[in-house]
Amino acid sequence: MSDQNQVPDKPVTLLQAPVRVDYTIRAGKNNTIYLQGMAEGKILGTRDPRTGKIYVPPRGPVPTSGDMMEEVVEVSDKGTICTFCIVNVEFPGQILPVPYVGAWILLDGSDIPYMHIVGDVDASEVRMGMRVEAVWKPREEWGPTSENILYFRPNGEPDAAYETYKEHV
């Protein structure tokens, strides 16, 4: 018997099998509306024809009923923090230094919270009901991307009443 047919002295305990698949995601009609709005400094959504609720970013079916939405509406870049999370743990692929605050923000005129970062405030000061506004990049740097908004910061208005956002907690 040749050496090749003998059981090796040491068992193989680890196998490296790299996997890679590349994708080209097409934004489609509704994401294109949203991204083109961003390029003009607008936050756009779509209106549920039955309930009048406004979903941001724009989407096709209403996520509760499956009805199709067609009407595009602009919402405010000011809103209310519904819930938030202070990120203290570092992880692979992290962009922002810890601690930082991720929050669900109910933009004025919309009916679904919008996820973003909260800045210009100590993490320990962030609270539910806090009123915030978008901090945009300089206009000349705008493109068709959500990154046109750097973060949201407190805008000094008194906290919103719990009743105004309790549906989104």
Added chain:
Amino acid sequence: MRDIAIVSVARLPHVRCEPLLMDAEMMTGVLTECLEKANLQRQEVDFWCSGSTDYLSGLPFSFVHVLDAIGPWPPVYETHVEMDGAWALYEAWLKMQYEDLETAVIYCWGKESTPDDVRTVPTLQLDPYHVAPLGPDTVSIAALQARALLDSGRYTESDFAEVVVRARQHAASNEYAQLREPVTAEAVLNDKPIVDPLTRSMCCPVGDGCTAVLLASADAARDLCDKPVWIRGIEHRVEPHHLGLRDLTDSPSTRAAATAAHVHDGPIDFAEIYAPFAHQELILRDALGLPEDATINPSGGALCGHTLMVSGLERIGEAALRLQRGDGQRAVAHATSGPALQQNLVCVLEAE
């Protein structure tokens, strides 16, 4: 067994790339059409079951996004299989056997245009130790199988070409097919070689698509449509994962499923066979044991319009639509999954 019928079917035409509609948006219109045919509201559906794969959309839990299309509020009873929609239909049929469900919607979708090379996506389902690291793509594995079939002496490349010629003839009258131009056997044989011995037209096209099927119990079916199509048998069988453990020129899992689904207990007018490569139709036709006069793939089949995760349920839907409009009395629909016909599902359908 409880009698279950297909009540309505809807789908989008296969296209090379659907640029405007995301997964949920493609599915919304098709679900609406499927339900409107039966005059049923979304809220009246007892059970929903979907089939898709995250590896096409490149998005984890991508099927959750598509729940928007079914309108899941108030909360609904639904589930998902990471398989072709034909297996979602099997799950729904099985649940209807032992649960108090009168209606179920089965839906599936895929956008093969999203991965940069969709041929490499199913490579990820291969045995991760011995086969996947070699990187064989869908066409390479199909070509291994085609070569083995030629070497067996049972069929020639001309037989492969004849399959394509007939598929295109049938697809000419199917507005949902992607390839509807007639071809000659010479053109198929002389078409661009993809992986020897397969030429381009012996391989299914790359496409985006989706399908929805409404199932109903016997009582509900007669209320919802004039011509329910009855599921008389549905079975699936699986073979070993490792390609080297199988005779690739045969499909014993199809044969076993066909027998168990009672294919041979009555005449068969036509069969919709999920064969994404021309030679696979020959292997499957033999394994199904179909009568000589049965029409094969009157829709043109997967060779003329294909989407991963969709083409199996589409075969069942196509067969049901044809029985509903009187093209026959009893038909077979087949679906496949896994590399080189590893797993096969056979469904016998009968008109009222």
